[in-house]
Amino acid sequence: MPIVEAHILQGYSPTEKSRLSSALTDAIRFVVPAPDEAITVMLHEYPSEAYARGGQHRQPAPALPDPAQIVRDYLAAMEARDLDTAQGMLGDGFQMVFPATQPMTDLSELIAWSKGRYRFVKKTYDGFDAMHSGGVAVVYARGTLYGEWMDGTPFEGIRFIDRFEISGGKIVRQDVWNDMAEVRAK
Template identity: 65%
Template sequence: MPVVEIHLIEGYPAEVKSRLATALTQAVRVVVPAPPEAVTVLMHDLPASDYYRGGSPRKPADALPDPAELVRAYLAAMEARDLDKARAMQGDGFVMVFPGTPPMTRLEELLDWAAPRYRFVTKRYAGFDTAPGPEAAVVYARGTLEGEWPDGTAFAGIRFIDRFEVTQGRITRQDVWNDIAETRASERTPDGRD
């Protein structure tokens, strides 16, 4: 039965502690073959007046946002075409790569690239998976796409997976894979016409 103990400066809300306990439990289970209920996490809150570093009192840092929730909010903003809101979630050096594209850094580039491919697209999510990394948290959003082709014909059920890197609470990279091109090609007649 693995036991993890962590000392925190008091002041973190319960939902932050719950996220931390879940993340620590998952981290243990990547290495130790234990079911979740066998991993014990003990959190010890220390009064802020009892915390010093370098001989000076310190305050706890604010918790970072949940990476999966940040990605979900970003994707919702993009679907609503609220580019200002989406941009506010991007970090320095943001880059995105979509199928068959060179790296793009501006959302307008993405919209220009997508315009001749489909009228609109929405996502149905099967799940969000988060993994910690040495520099960034990695979030995978997966599910299916639906929308309309440029001629107004509907499409649905197209697989996708988006991989995001979240650094210090901001999205710094997005890589996208989907079956849109294969689906579109299979709907064309042998001579290449719709």
């Protein structure tokens, strides 16, 4: 039964501490074959005046935003066609790659590219998976697409996976995979 103890400065909200406990539990599960209920995480909090580094008292760093929530908010803005909000969630050097496309760096490129493909498309989500890899947060959004082809014929149940990279609270990359071309070819 693994027991993990972490020492943190006071100042994090209950939600942030819960996120930290879940992330530590997940990290243990990557290596140790224990069920979640067998993993104990204890957070020990200390007031900032009880901690010094380099002779200086320090304040806790602000918690990073939940990367899965960033992706949810971005996708909701895109579906609502609130492009200004969605664009504001993108970081410097942002790239998105869809099947059979070159990387796009601006949402207007995506809108122009998709105009001749369908009248509209929306997503039903089966889940969001978040992890940390190579210095960025990685979020996978998965589910199915539904909408209407250009001739007005409805479609649904088309599988998709979107992979996002988040750095500094901003989306810096989006890769999209889906079965739209295969379904359309039928």
